Structures are given as C-alpha cells and as structure tokens.
Amino acid sequence: MRQxxxxxxxxITERLLANGGGLGRLCEPLGTRYSPKPGxxxxxxxxxxxxxxxxxxxHPWSQRAGSGDAYAERGASR
Amino acid sequence: MADPTATLAAVPSTVVIQPTxxxxxxxxxxxxxxxxxxxxxxxxxxxxxxxxxxxxxxxxRAVEILWHSGEPLTTGPARFRELLGAPWPTGTVHRIQTNxxxxxxxxxxxxxxxxxxxxxxxxxxxxxNSHRVTAAGQPAHDRIEAGIAVLRRRGIPFDVxxxxxxxxxxEAATLYEYAYEVGARSLGVLPVETIGVFGxxxxxxxxxxxxxxxxxxxxxxxxxxxxLRELNQVAGYVAQIGRGDSPALRLEELLARPVDPFPxxxxxxEVTVISPDLSGFVHPELGAFTVGNVLQTPLDRLLASAxxxxxxxxxxxxxxxxxxxxxxxxxxxxxxxxxxxxxxxDLRSTTTHFCQALHQAPFEGAIYASAHL
Numbered sequence: 541m542r543q544x545x546x547x548x549x550x551x552i553t554e555r556l557l558a559n560g561g562g563l564g565r566l567c568e569p570l571g572t573r574y575s576p577k578p579g580x581x582x583x584x585x586x587x588x589x590x591x592x593x594x595x596x597x598x599h600p601w602s603q604r605a606g607s608g609d610a611y612a613e614r615g616a617s618r
Numbered sequence: 619m620a621d622p623t624a625t626l627a628a629v630p631s632t633v634v635i636q637p638t639x640x641x642x643x644x645x646x647x648x649x650x651x652x653x654x655x656x657x658x659x660x661x662x663x664x665x666x667x668x669x670x671x672x673x674x675x676x677x678x679r680a681v682e683i684l685w686h687s688g689e690p691l692t693t694g695p696a697r698f699r700e701l702l703g704a705p706w707p708t709g710t711v712h713r714i715q716t717n718x719x720x721x722x723x724x725x726x727x728x729x730x731x732x733x734x735x736x737x738x739x740x741x742x743x744x745x746x747n748s749h750r751v752t753a754a755g756q757p758a759h760d761r762i763e764a765g766i767a768v769l770r771r772r773g774i775p776f777d778v779x780x781x782x783x784x785x786x787x788x789e790a791a792t793l794y795e796y797a798y799e800v801g802a803r804s805l806g807v808l809p810v811e812t813i814g815v816f817g818x819x820x821x822x823x824x825x826x827x828x829x830x831x832x833x834x835x836x837x838x839x840x841x842x843x844x845x846l847r848e849l850n851q852v853a854g855y856v857a858q859i860g861r862g863d864s865p866a867l868r869l870e871e872l873l874a875r876p877v878d879p880f881p882x883x884x885x886x887x888e889v890t891v892i893s894p895d896l897s898g899f900v901h902p903e904l905g906a907f908t909v910g911n912v913l914q915t916p917l918d919r920l921l922a923s924a925x926x927x928x929x930x931x932x933x934x935x936x937x938x939x940x941x942x943x944x945x946x947x948x949x950x951x952x953x954x955x956x957x958x959x960x961x962x963x964d965l966r967s968t969t970t971h972f973c974q975a976l977h978q979a980p981f982e983g984a985i986y987a988s989a990h991l
Contacts, residue, residue: 551945552981553869556856562988566835566852569842611733611775 624937624952626925628892629679632804633667633917634657634882634894637701641718643689643758644646646749649673651898653688653875654753659701660987661684663887663912670917673705680948683710687870687882687894692925695728703733713737715779717750718765721759726772736776738766741783742793747805750785763800770801778802778844783810785826785975787833794837807834808845809975813895813960823980824974831983834883836990848980855949855981856887872948873941879921887913891924892933893956901959903939904929 556563640656641648674681683706690698691714702712712734729736741747744759760930769776778797782789790807797805809827812819813904820827831848858872859865882894887909891896896907909924924930933955940952950973957966957972 552978553859553865553945553948555985556852556981557859557865559985559988560856562991563853563856563984565991566839566984566988567838567849570850570853611730 620867621831622942624934625876626879626921626930626934628880628918629674629677629924630681630881631919632682632684632878632880633671633698634684634686634840634880635667636883636885636897637662637685637690637693637698639885640692641689641717642719642753643693643761644751644753644755645781646751647783647810647816649811649816650688651659655744656692657885658693658697659885660887661700663883663885664701664704664811665884666887666912667917668706671710672705672707673916673918675710680707680709680711682713683717684713686713686715687797687884687897689717689720690714691725693718693731695705695724698726699731702728705930711735715739716765717758717762718769719761721765721768722767723772728770729774730772736769736774737779738769738776739764739779739781740766740800742796743782745792746780746783746789746796749781766800772864774941776801777802777804777806779808781808781810782830783885785809785820785821785822785830786831790830790834794841794844794846798841802844804847805847809972809979811957811960811972813956813972814899817960819961819971821971822975824979827975827979828982828986831980832986835983835987837989839991840884848976849984851949852980852984854865857950864949869948875951877937877951877953879924881909881917881921883912887911887919891921891930895956896959899959901929901965904932929965935973936964936966936968939966943968946978946981947975949981958960 637659638656639650639652640833641650641653649725671681671683685701693701712732714734715737716739718738718740741750741761744757747759747762748757748761750758766776778800780793782793785903793807809820810818834846835849838844838849859868877892879891882890882892882897884890884897888897888911890907893911900906907929909930911922911925912920925934933953936955936958937952941947944952954970954973954977957970958965958967961972
C-alpha cells in the first residue's frame with residue numbers, strides 16, 4: 541500500500557486554507573457557528589478557530605442543523 | 619504520518635434502527651431490499667438496543683437514534699409511541715427520516731410529545747421530484763407536500779434530504795429555493811448513487827458536481843436561511859484543521875481517527891456497521907453484511923468484535939487505502955464501503971463515482987463559490 545505524502549494528503553487542505561479569506565466570506569452568515577480569525581482575506585492566510593457543535597465531522601447520515609432544541613427554537617428566525 | 623491501519627471506534631455517534639422494512643412508496647432509485655414486506659422490529663430487539671444505549675449513557679457517552687431504512691411511519695403512531703417511549707436514557711436525541719406521506723395530526727401529537735428531529739425526503743418541486751413515485755408509478759409529490767403542510771401547520775421543525783439526479787447548477791438553485799419556501803431547517807443533498815438494488819447512479823465527473831455545489835452554496839449565500847449540510851461539512855473540516863498547533867499535524871490526527879461504527883439494527887436484530895445501505899445484502903465469499911444479532915449478543919459486544927469479521931476487516935483495509943492515497947480522505951474519512959461494494963465489487967477499493975460527487979465535489983464547489991465573493 542502506498543503511504544501518504546504531504547502533497548497528496550495536503551493539497552485540498554492547502555487550497556482550502558490558502559483560500560481562507562474567500563471561504564470566510566462565503567461562510568460569514570454561519571455567524572457564531574463559524575468565525576474566521578483576524579487575518580483572513582490575506583493571501584495564504586486565514587484559519588478558522590470556532591465552529592462549536594461540530595466536534596467531529598458531520599456524517600452524511602447525520603443531519604444536524606443549528607444547535608440545541610429545534611422545537612424550542614422554532615419561530616425564532618422566521 | 620497517520621497510522622495506516624484504520625480501526626473502529628468502540629462507541630458510535632448514532633445507532634440506526636429499522637422499525638419496519640416496509641415503505642409505502644417506490645422511489646425509482648431506492649436501494650432497499652424487502653421494502654414491500656411489512657416486517658416489524660420486535661420488543662426483544664428494542665429492549666436489547668435500549669439496554670446498550672443506557673450502558674453507554676451511564677458511561678457518559680450519548681448516542682443518537684436514527685429511525686430509518688424503510689418508511690418508519692408505516693409502523694403507525696401507536697407502535698411508534700412504544701418505540702420512542704421505551705426507557706431510553708434521559709436526553710436521547712431521536713431522529714426520524716420519513717417521506718412524510720403519512721404525516722397527520724396524530725403523528726404531530728407524537729412528535730410534540732417526544733420531540734424527535736424530523737427529516738423529510740423530497741427532491742425539490744414536482745419537476746425535480748419525479749423519481750419519488752407510488753407503487754403504481756404515480757407521482758408521490760402531492761402526498762409528500764401534504765405531509766409537509768401538516769408539519770408546517772403544527773409548527774414541527776423539519777430538515778430536508780434530497781437526491782439530486784443530474785449535476786445541473788440551475789437545479790441546485792431551484793432546490794435551495796424550494797427548501798426555503800417549504801420552511802426546511804436544513805437541506806442535505808445526495809447525488810443519486812449506485813447502491814443496493816439500484817444500479818443507475820450518477821457517473822458524472824467530479825467537476826460537474828463541484829459546479830452543482832458551487833451553485834447551491836451561492837444560492838445559500840444570497841439567502842442564508844436554510845442550513846446546508848454539505849457546506850457545513852466543508853466549514854467543519856476547515857475549522858477542524860484550524861485547531862491544534864499546525865494544519866499538518868491536525869491533518870495527521872484526522873487521518874488517524876477511528877471509524878464511526880454507525881451500526882444499523884435491522885427489524886430482526888441483525889447488525890450491520892459503517893454503511894447502513896449494506897443491510898440485507900450478502901457478499902458472495904464473505905457472507906452476509908452483518909456482525910451478529912442483538913438477540914444473541916449485546917450491541918456493544920458486537921461492535922467490540924466487529925473488526926474481526928472478514929467483510930469488516932476488508933472494509934477497514936479499504937478505509938486505510940483511502941487515507942493513504944486520497945487528498946480528500948481527512949475530510950470524508952474514507953469509510954463508505956457500500957459505494958465501494960456496489961460500484962467496484964471490492965470493499966478494499968478506494969475511489970467511487972459517489973465519493974467524487976458527495977465527498978470531494980463540495981470541497982471544490984466551496985472554493986469555486988468563494989471566488990465569487
């Protein structure tokens with residue numbers, strides 16, 4: 541079995557991080573659930589420090605929207 | 619470097635339970651076997667699973683329950699009251715994935731009482747929802763929308779899960795607008811997949827699906843009212859990479875994560891791990907895609923020994939192969955054996971059409987979409 545190289549393992553990750561500012565703008569409406577650090581938008585910069593509620597990657601069989609009790613939250617936004 | 623040997627986690631995030639094998643409609647792309655037969659989950663199977671989930675809870679591990687695989691609401695509200703009313707640990711999150719055709723006030727009374735998260739399967743407006751049909755081949759769209767109308771009238775929050783048949787960007791925008799108009803809390807999109815008894819999954823290139831997700835994400839950005847599961851996946855991944863001392867080290871940590879066993883308990887107590895869609899199918903050499911039955915062995919013990927089951931061992935080899943060779947593996951985890959089996963006939967294989975469409979394309983689509991902003 542081939543072992544991973546940093547290039548193989550990192551290329552999509554590197555492209556995402558290199559595009560941190562753009563992703564920050566894309567995801568800005570996620571608000572408190574997704575907050576870019578200061579410095580995003582600079583070439584090659586940007587990281588994302590806060591995304592409470594996603595301690596693990598969402599599983600495609602899981603579909604968790606928002607956080608907390610959906611029944612209690614209903615009507616809060618629209 | 620990541621440990622090349624993938625392992626199974628001892629405790630899952632979620633247990634999928636099949637309350638019945640029956641489905642009351644006949645979507646053209648359905649993967650399920652036995653969906654025309656009404657086989658019901660027994661009290662003995664239920665009690666065994668509840669017991670294990672209680673043990674996990676006492677050890678501080680909360681596990682969600684997803685009622686799925688077949689149409690759960692065909693069990694009827696009286697039986698479902700017994701299922702949800704079993705002695706689950708306090709605070710257990712229940713989720714029900716339904717086609718909504720049977721939703722009425724009696725069901726909503728039950729939802730109000732137990733507060734499960736409701737996921738509705740619908741592919742968009744009628745023109746996009748034509749593959750969801752009755753057993754007689756008639757469109758099920760109006761019946762699904764009637765169920766959604768009851769949910770809305772009663773104020774029951776719900777998510778939408780949609781199958782996308784073709785990677786047409788205009789359809790992505792249409793789907794998002796529809797999810798908003800019907801009042802969905804979130805939208806998840808599944809490119810149609812070759813799986814189970816259905817062989818007609820998408821073979822479109824990753825680039826085409828990336829453009830689909832680009833359009834979907836931009837539609838959300840213009841009116842960010844419905845959470846997008848696939849964008850959350852990308853954002854969550856970037857957030858994960860941002861934690862820790864360096865992206866490279868964090869990447870290695872993510873690649874070394876144990877695989878979520880994500881067990882599916884069939885109506886008869888048989889347990890499949892990792893891919894719910896393997897339930898009920900048989901590997902010609904390695905036997906049925908099961909790790910045992912909860913009527914003989916508690917679920918936690920089945921999971922503890924699952925990695926030694928030959929088909930699971932091959933599956934973990936396949937996960938390791940993905941993690942060793944694919945740049946997207948840290949984001950998707952590599953654990954999608956049903957697609958590997960039904961597309962490639964090889965659990966140890968890596969790339970599938972589906973993984974390119976669902977697990978790779980959203981990352982590329984997010985990069986494309988962000989270039990517009």
